Amino acid sequence: MKITAKAPANIAFIKYWGKKDEKLRLPANGSISMNLSEVFTTTTVEFDNKLKNDTVKIDGRYVKDREKLRVVNHLERIRKIAKVKKRARVESKNNFPRGTGIASSASGFAALTLAASKAAGLNLSEKELSVLARMGSGSACRSIPDGFVEWKIGNTSGSSYAHSLHPANYWSVCDVVAIVGEKKKEVSSTRGHTIANSSPFYKTRISGMREKVSGLKKALKNKDFTKFGEIVEEDAINMHAVMMTSSPPLFYWSPETIELSLEVKSWRHKGIECYFTIDAGPNMHIICKERDVLRINRKLKNVKAVRRVIINKSAIGVRVV
Amino acid sequence: MKITAKAPANIAFIKYWGKKDEKLRLPANGSISMNLSEVFTTTTVEFDNKLKNDTVKIDGRYVKDREKLRVVNHLERIRKIAKVKKRARVESKNNFPRGTGIASSASGFAALTLAASKAAGLNLSEKELSVLARMGSGSACRSIPDGFVEWKIGNTSGSSYAHSLHPANYWSVCDVVAIVGEKKKEVSSTRGHTIANSSPFYKTRISGMREKVSGLKKALKNKDFTKFGEIVEEDAINMHAVMMTSSPPLFYWSPETIELSLEVKSWRHKGIECYFTIDAGPNMHIICKERDVLRINRKLKNVKAVRRVIINKSAIGVRVV
Numbered sequence: 001m002k003i004t005a006k007a008p009a010n011i012a013f014i015k016y017w018g019k020k021d022e023k024l025r026l027p028a029n030g031s032i033s034m035n036l037s038e039v040f041t042t043t044t045v046e047f048d049n050k051l052k053n054d055t056v057k058i059d060g061r062y063v064k065d066r067e068k069l070r071v072v073n074h075l076e077r078i079r080k081i082a083k084v085k086k087r088a089r090v091e092s093k094n095n096f097p098r099g100t101g102i103a104s105s106a107s108g109f110a111a112l113t114l115a116a117s118k119a120a121g122l123n124l125s126e127k128e129l130s131v132l133a134r135m136g137s138g139s140a141c142r143s144i145p146d147g148f149v150e151w152k153i154g155n156t157s158g159s160s161y162a163h164s165l166h167p168a169n170y171w172s173v174c175d176v177v178a179i180v181g182e183k184k185k186e187v188s189s190t191r192g193h194t195i196a197n198s199s200p201f202y203k204t205r206i207s208g209m210r211e212k213v214s215g216l217k218k219a220l221k222n223k224d225f226t227k228f229g230e231i232v233e234e235d236a237i238n239m240h241a242v243m244m245t246s247s248p249p250l251f252y253w254s255p256e257t258i259e260l261s262l263e264v265k266s267w268r269h270k271g272i273e274c275y276f277t278i279d280a281g282p283n284m285h286i287i288c289k290e291r292d293v294l295r296i297n298r299k300l301k302n303v304k305a306v307r308r309v310i311i312n313k314s315a316i317g318v319r320v321v
Numbered sequence: 322m323k324i325t326a327k328a329p330a331n332i333a334f335i336k337y338w339g340k341k342d343e344k345l346r347l348p349a350n351g352s353i354s355m356n357l358s359e360v361f362t363t364t365t366v367e368f369d370n371k372l373k374n375d376t377v378k379i380d381g382r383y384v385k386d387r388e389k390l391r392v393v394n395h396l397e398r399i400r401k402i403a404k405v406k407k408r409a410r411v412e413s414k415n416n417f418p419r420g421t422g423i424a425s426s427a428s429g430f431a432a433l434t435l436a437a438s439k440a441a442g443l444n445l446s447e448k449e450l451s452v453l454a455r456m457g458s459g460s461a462c463r464s465i466p467d468g469f470v471e472w473k474i475g476n477t478s479g480s481s482y483a484h485s486l487h488p489a490n491y492w493s494v495c496d497v498v499a500i501v502g503e504k505k506k507e508v509s510s511t512r513g514h515t516i517a518n519s520s521p522f523y524k525t526r527i528s529g530m531r532e533k534v535s536g537l538k539k540a541l542k543n544k545d546f547t548k549f550g551e552i553v554e555e556d557a558i559n560m561h562a563v564m565m566t567s568s569p570p571l572f573y574w575s576p577e578t579i580e581l582s583l584e585v586k587s588w589r590h591k592g593i594e595c596y597f598t599i600d601a602g603p604n605m606h607i608i609c610k611e612r613d614v615l616r617i618n619r620k621l622k623n624v625k626a627v628r629r630v631i632i633n634k635s636a637i638g639v640r641v642v
Binding site for chain 2: 200201203204205208234237238241242244245249251253254255256257258259261262
């Protein structure tokens with residue numbers, strides 16, 4: 001069977017940084033995210049007994065080495081569950097540049113998990129898909145369920161998965177992504193996670209996360225945009241403070257990241273309520289209300305460093321297409 | 322008597338951020354700095370019984386309100402010790418722009434302390450001058466002694482002062498200051514110190530300082546430039562991580578700060594051993610060996626954002642001129 005699945009990228013409001021258990025791939029803290037409507041990966045998987053090896057094509061190019069191995073390892077997990085021996089033909093397309101701070105591994109592994117498991121004849125539950133996606137790439141588990149999503153830490157592999165807190169149409173919060181860099185990052189987030197605990201501030205960050213997660217869930221529940229935005233912005237800065245004090249220091253910011261953070265603060269000062277968040281890359285995610293999207297978009301057009309703007313609403317999770 | 326004193330600004334290799342005792346003005350951690358040869362304040366003080374009030378002229382302009390009050394309060398301390406009633410005429414000149422991250426308050430209060438105490442007929446020891454300068458502005462105590470300086474925390478006002486670790490000619494380390502912004506900063510460092518402990522990372526920073534201070538002293542003693550530079554750069558990032566996670570967040574970085582930090586890392590990668598440090602402002606202090614100063618200066622000429630470069634060697638402390 002040949003199956004195609006489409007999965008959204010997600011933007012974390014409370015960030016995942018560092019693992020509690022490297023072997024079981026359990027995160028050190030719970031995280032909360034929103035699926036993005038306009039940035040996604042579409043992946044087709046077909047198992048074929050005529051194939052000698054798995055083939056993996058991403059954005060029109062056959063990948064190899066470490067990039068391929070990560071996909072093949074994920075196919076192995078699925079073959080093991082499905083008791084399938086056949087090799088697979090994987091073809092994946094992102095509608096956004098990879099390695100620039102938009103989580104391509106999240107949408108990628110979410111789409112791969114659904115497409116490959118269906119193509120292998122499995123009919124997994126949302127929870128099972130989320131657990132499996134997590135094993136490919138931590139934050140991929142959050143691209144499985146719909147809308148606003150929480151990833152609970154868990155104590156075992158089977159209990160560390162994401163679930164939907166609210167459906168996509170629950171709240172019209174937008175994520176306006178200002179793309180400033182399309183260069184691949186020097187240190188992957190996968191590697192970054194493993195050195196997170198080298199920051200002297202890491203333990204303190206982790207010890208405050210439970211409270212932050214419950215604060216954000218409350219703000220979401222009350223649709224309290226101010227509280228929500230404040231927690232989101234503060235957590236992003238907190239994570240980057242940990243990153244830049246780790247050993248070696250991880251600087252994901254570019255000059256444009258600072259420029260845009262100053263812009264966001266000045267717009268907010270002028271009455272356009274918006275907040276920023278930053279993933280492991282230089283792009284700015286500007287979190288705002290739907291009614292302010294066009295004003296912000298116009299303002300971004302005047303910022304020379306911005307190469308492209310992507311306006312996202314909240315979206316459903318992974319689906320077969 | 323009319324006395325003129327000249328005091329250098331200083332660059333901290335281990336930063337002072339936050340106070341252990343607000344009332345006694347004791348720092349939360351020990352710090353280490355170097356006096357700068359090319360950035361200084363020259364201050365003339367004359368007590369005059371014809372004056373009804375103190376007058377304070379800084380860079381050609383009579384200052385008032387809070388800016389004046391801080392100087393008048395310092396004169397009061399000195400009048401009290403000297404048992405002088407007369408008002409003073411203070412005239413101060415900086416050879417660099419104020420409020421841009423070069424510590425004008427350090428050189429300013431160091432020069433004021435020596436000029437005013439001499440003009441009031443006092444003949445204070447280096448230690449007494451350092452204690453007194455500290456009361457005007459914490460880091461001013463480090464601009465009193467010569468060369469490479471350590472400020473010990475102390476437990477009482479009288480035991481919190483700076484002393485020279487090594488004379489100015491001990492080691493030919495340079496501080497190449499790349500001026501990128503001449504705008505006054507939004508939050509003064511005086512205010513910043515009082516909110517330092519609102520950062521979740523503040524306690525962790527402080528608890529690691531004793532070890533960092535002794536590590537830097539050892540690197541200085543051994544003239545181990547690599548170890549020295551690594552500690553300097555790491556401590557600056559650590560302090561800014563605390564600043565940006567405080568409440569409200571303090572961002573002293575501009576886009577150019579990030580741009581230059583990336584430049585410094587790339588030069589280092591190419592074999593020019595240099596490290597950066599950043600005070601409470603956007604300017605970059607590039608710490609390098611004397612032999613690399615001209616190469617770095619040439620490279621800085623190609624960085625559009627750099628408005629001005631100041632090449633500093635280590636310098637003597639405050640002097641009557």
